[in-house]
Amino acid sequence: MSPTPPDLAVDAHGLVKRFGEFTALNGMELAIPRGSFYAFLGPNGAGKSTTIALLTGVYAPDAGRISLLGVDAVARPLEVKRHIGVVPEELSLFERLTGRQYLTFCGRMYGLSGDEAAARAAELLELTELTYKAGALVAEYSKGMRRRLAIAAALIHAPELVLLDEPFEGIDVLAAGVIRELLRELSRRGVTLLLTTHVLEIAERLATHAGVIRGGRMLDQGTVQQLMQRYDAPSLEAVFEKLISVPAARNAKLSFYGDAPPAEVVPLRRGSA
Numbered sequence: 001m002s003p004t005p006p007d008l009a010v011d012a013h014g015l016v017k018r019f020g021e022f023t024a025l026n027g028m029e030l031a032i033p034r035g036s037f038y039a040f041l042g043p044n045g046a047g048k049s050t051t052i053a054l055l056t057g058v059y060a061p062d063a064g065r066i067s068l069l070g071v072d073a074v075a076r077p078l079e080v081k082r083h084i085g086v087v088p089e090e091l092s093l094f095e096r097l098t099g100r101q102y103l104t105f106c107g108r109m110y111g112l113s114g115d116e117a118a119a120r121a122a123e124l125l126e127l128t129e130l131t132y133k134a135g136a137l138v139a140e141y142s143k144g145m146r147r148r149l150a151i152a153a154a155l156i157h158a159p160e161l162v163l164l165d166e167p168f169e170g171i172d173v174l175a176a177g178v179i180r181e182l183l184r185e186l187s188r189r190g191v192t193l194l195l196t197t198h199v200l201e202i203a204e205r206l207a208t209h210a211g212v213i214r215g216g217r218m219l220d221q222g223t224v225q226q227l228m229q230r231y232d233a234p235s236l237e238a239v240f241e242k243l244i245s246v247p248a249a250r251n252a253k254l255s256f257y258g259d260a261p262p263a264e265v266v267p268l269r270r271g272s273a
């Protein structure tokens with residue numbers, strides 16, 4: 001890491017990523033100040049997961065540069081990976097380990113001693129409310145439990161920057177509250193967080209900063225306050241709606257259904273099938 005920490009935890013310029021003929025990222029810019037909680041927003045297919053894949057070294061960019069925590073992430077990916085945590089949208093966990101073994105294994109991969117890894121695993125299981133499942137195989141975990149385990153695994157090496165792609169996907173209301181508090185606590189401790197979510201209410205509650213992308217480009221980014229002022233919008237959701245034009249699908253018709261409502265809706269009797 002550089003001797004003086006940079007102001008930006010994520011500094012990406014002119015990112016281009018092509019899949020064959022298709023250009024998924026077309027000059028993406030990303031500026032995430034250290035210690036901020038950044039909501040990375042955009043409609044389906046905008047390029048959020050692809051950007052995260054580039055930041056975390058899953059794909060190499062076709063053009064552009066990426067600096068994470070002051071280090072060139074394309075040239076020195078291993079050095080960067082030691083200091084970042086990632087929760088991808090598509091989880092691939094080791095199914096034949098127990099939750100506790102999985103976390104301990106991840107800790108050992110980051111160079112923690114066996115005792116340290118076990119102690120942190122226990123703490124993270126507690127924080128994500130998975131202690132009662134710690135001895136069960138990951139293969140037996142529900143979708144929401146897997147997501148929580150992945151979040152725990154991403155934190156085991158105390159990363160300074162955590163990137164979470166849809167961490168609330170498939171999580172019930174109570175567990176979402178647990179995850180929200182955990183993220184808030186990390187933020188309070190100065191960890192930089194990047195979060196993608198389609199639940200703007202969650203972004204609204206947590207984020208200090210936001211960026212809205214579409215078609216592989218950054219439309220605008222800044223603090224949540226700045227964006228609300230700039231677009232004269234009362235909420236992040238309103239900023240999002242102003243930046244992303246209303247999809248044509250909202251005005252589409254279900255022509256094959258016909259226009260007439262059913263003549264009469266007959267209430268079901270209690271107990272009837």
Ligand SMILES: Nc1ncnc2c1ncn2[C@@H]1O[C@H](COP(=O)(O)OP(=O)(O)OP(=O)(O)O)[C@@H](O)[C@H]1O
Pocket residue numbers: 019022024042043044045046047048049050051
């Ligand atoms: N491996 C791939 N091969 C071809 N096209 C891809 C690939 N990965 C992503 N794309 C395309 O790149 C574009 C951006 O996809 P990406 O998954 O980054 O979007 P996203 O913003 O994360 O969307 P969502 O909110 O639906 O998860 C989409 O048009 C997608 O179809």
